[in-house]
Amino acid sequence: MSRKYSRKKLQEAGQGYFFMSPTLFVLACFILGPIFYAVFLSFHNVRLLGETAFNFVGFANYERVFDDRRALIALWNTFKYVIIVVPCQTVLAIVLAATLNAGMKGEKFFRIVYFLPTLTSSAVLTLIFMWMYNREGLVNFGLESLGLPTYDFIGDPNVALTAIMIMNIWATAPFFMVIYLAALQDIPDSLYEAAELDGAGPIRKFWSITVPHLKPITSFVVIMGIIGTFQLFDQSYIFSGGSGGPDNSTLTVVLLIYQYAFKTMDTMGYATAIAFMLAIVILVATLLQRKFSKEENLY
């Protein structure tokens, strides 16, 4: 009896491993293996040309970051980008979702329109915006006809990053809006009706009912936003033709990692060290955000 039972158990374990086998293979070869390999790389100087060579350098790759002017610029650019883009896209997403959820006719139409940027690839979006940001392009035309100063968005280091920020807020807010929309459906109508009886206006209802109820989702949206914005790459790569220019103004941490890993010689180990530091920054930001929002939830 007990033998039969264990045989059945054995069979089930076999099936379990069979079902898991593709996942186990990829996990081992392309995720967990590479993580350990990355730890190794970050302590070495890597030479790829000719015979591949690894020279142990200890913590030198990690220390090097603090003397690297471009690394500090990239970090500062990325930080500015996160600090501005995450709150803007979150607020825009929540406002759009609340407006769209007000039970208006044509909701479906607006929803489809708003979702267009999410569907379009970052490469296409960046090209469209570069065309609009052109010296004599649509954006400058609009600014001029409003009597505002015009800019050389692509060539002027003072505005290039701002141009990418605006583009990305525009592109990602609708994605988070849809997440909010799903959550809004779960708020019972009776709450709004009760508030209405108490004489609350639409803005009061938004602040006192909608926003508090969306807190867990907001936490999720902010974390996703932080992770996404820290990894900005495609847009600044295409915008600057891979250089991070003009004058390093669109250089982000991931673009710098890419350049050190694949464009300059013998800096692959250093690039890996920066990647680890970026991972730690993202992790800390995520944990801080999570802790922060949990404490608020106590009240």
Added chain:
Amino acid sequence: MKKKTSIGRIILYGILSLYALITLIPFLWALSSSFKPLSEIVSGAITFIPENFTLDNYRQIFIEEELFPRWMFNSVFIATVGTGLNLIFNSMAGYALARLSFPGKKGLFIIILAVLMIPAQVTMIPNYLILREFGWLNSYQGMIVPSMINATFIFMMRQFFVNFPKELEEAAAIDGLSRIGTFFKVVLPLAKPALAAQAIFVFMGFWNDFMRPLIIMTDSSMYTLPLGLNTFKGQFVSYWNYIMAASMVFTLPVLVIYAFFNKYFIKGLSLTGGK
């Protein structure tokens, strides 16, 4: 009272329409530019309706850049095969984690959750070296195999199968179907909504990916569309009519997919976002 709400409605419609306009203008502008001849592009005139409407740009891009059809094929092939494998493998893993007991299952589940937290940049460089060792740089498998599973969707499928009625599988087992047969013949067909949502997101991930092909594909005949588009822009710097026409060609397939699977998008989002 009634009047007040109608003013409210006007304000709401105002906000909705304004933002719809903000969303649509870049696309309309790109579309309009793609139908303009170069002379109209360089003149700097701001008109949404082309004065000299032409389809030449769409013809010309395929003549000027003969690799376009190839890039299109590469993108379609990688995205389709990659999505197919993801659907099967993510579901298998999700099913095993939800239904079967085997040693190490709990640890594996925790590892999969932890993998969600690791940014791709950490594994990007070692993966490049590993693919180089395998001789998989510049190949389809180099793009597909490392991404043929996805931790997010394994997690999602697990949640789906945890709530899946057991009775159906038991009935299939009584009919003499093996566990593996049951999975492919009974369970998977019933998981269609979850699979559809997953398919769209995985497909879009492959289709729009810029960084991985940039690293893996060095030969221009192996480029995918986003990469090809970026190269094309480098060659035709001020031919914005060509660049916009090419951009429109590359955007169309995803819009068509979206039109067909619209409802699964929303469902998929609430599945991935509702943790």
